[in-house]
Amino acid sequence: MAGGASQQADTIPKIVDARKLVQREQVLSGTVPASALDRLLAAVESVDGDVRAELTFGRDLNRHMAVEGKVSCNVQLLCQRCLQPMPESVEAGVHWGIVWSEEQGKSLPKDLDPVIQDGDELNLYQVLEDEILLNLPMVAYHDEECVARDKFQFADKSEEQGEQRENPFKVLEQLKGSSDKS
Ligand SMILES: [Zn+2]
Structure with a gap:
């Protein structure tokens, strides 16, 4: 892919038609504004900076519409020992198979997580937020002995x-x- 450097500060579009992006073998690389992710904001103390994502659309070997990539962000979680915020970086791999119904999703191979597109609209922010929430640690503790x-x-x-x-x-x-x- 040419011209990658200029793409890095781009904002990832919220609503896409994954079918078209698969046809173009599109690469989306950029950020998602944390302020748009209400469920993430509610789950952590704060989000430091924006969420970063790299997504590559294309067909896998079995001709499934697939998205491969990763999403990452830095958050502050409450340490369960001293109840002070502590920084945590979260990174999640993206292995999506684009489908239009749960039934279709069941026929995907196990290495693809079904992502259901609604007609010609996929809310990328919602599915990226899902991935981060799934990868948040259940409890957080400072590495050091923060309470004597x-x-x-x-x-x-x-x-x-x-x-x-x-x-x-x-x-x-x-x-x-x-x-x-x-
Ligand atoms: Zn602590």
Whole structure:
């Protein structure tokens, strides 16, 4: 593909006719404004910058209309330990088979995820948003120890219980050991 550099800042169109893009073997590379993705905005603390996507339309070896590519973005999630925002980058592979009904989708090979186009309109933002939401981590924790251990009451209690359980055992073993030897 020629002229790729000038495409990079393009905004991905929201509504496309995937059938036409497949015929042209179109490559879409650009960004989706995060402000257009309400469900993503509701699922995270914030979205840093815009969502980036690269999509290649074409026929696969079995002549299925397919879209291959990736979508990625940077978000802030709440750390479940300290409840402070933490950055997370999300990247999802795109392996779509374009169909017009759920029935058609069932006949796709397993390596293609069915994406149902409505007539001659496919809402790309919606399906790209789906991919990101599917790849968001369920829970997030800072890599570093963001809360000092002595302030972490739950851990303190379980440690104490652990010691209490451990001590009688050690005493028993010592008793056993001494009785075996003597
Ligand atoms: Zn944290």
